[in-house]
Amino acid sequence: MNRMHVRGTALAMLLTAAACGDSATDVVSDLSQAEAEALAEVVAGTVVSTFDQQGPVAAPARATFSQQVNFEAPCEYGGTMNVAGELDIVTDDETEELTSLEYTVTQVHSGCVGESQDGLRFTLDGAPNVTANFVAMTEGDLISMDGSYSGGVDWSTDDKDGTCNLSVEFSLEMNAGTETGSASMSGTVCGVTFSRSLTVT
Secondary structure: OOHHHHHHHHHHHHHHHHOOOOOOOOEEOOEEHHHHHHHHHHHHHHHHHHHHHOOOOOOOOOOEEEEEEEEEEEOOOOOEEEEEEEEEEEEOOOOOOEEEEEEEEEEEEEOEEEEOOOOOEEEEEEEEEEEEEEEEEEEOOEEEEEEEEEEEEEEEOOOOEEEEEEEEEEEEEEEOOOOEEEEEEEEEEOOEEEEEEEEEO
16 A cells, blocks of 8 residues: 555544544534534644645655645535645655655635535635644554644535634554554634543554
8 A cells, every 4th residue: 555645644633533532512613522522623634634635745766855735626515625745755765665754734614515424515715724743654564643633714614604713633543454553633613622532443
């Protein structure tokens, strides 16, 4: 399996798993705990999709290189997002295998529609944007990843809308061969604090 694709798959697994579990239903501001966590999941999903959509990386014959990214990406359920940032890659001199990467982007949502695992859809617009960063490393089949995103979005659902700040951190350790591992995701979304620590299978 391509190492780049493994990372996108691994992070997607983390985001799906982070949405699982029991949640409180007390309303904080305009969103319940569960709704705030769903929004965190949806925004993180757009971060993953920009990595998957930035296109193939044409690695030159050297161990370390950087590639600028600047493109407009479609969102899964409608709308777009403008993406600008940088991808830094380190490969093994002998095997030419990817050993680590760092992906840093700023994305501006424009009517971007995403859906949580539980089926809650949010339409996102820049307020003004979301900046994301994650670093992934491999050693054999073992993958470790740490990242975060922060910024602001205008959001709306079928019966609610608002503007809020987001600050979320995530981490993942997994075996690419067995696709099992452990993950955590925590932060604050619209004034709601959440934390998840779990096993990924």
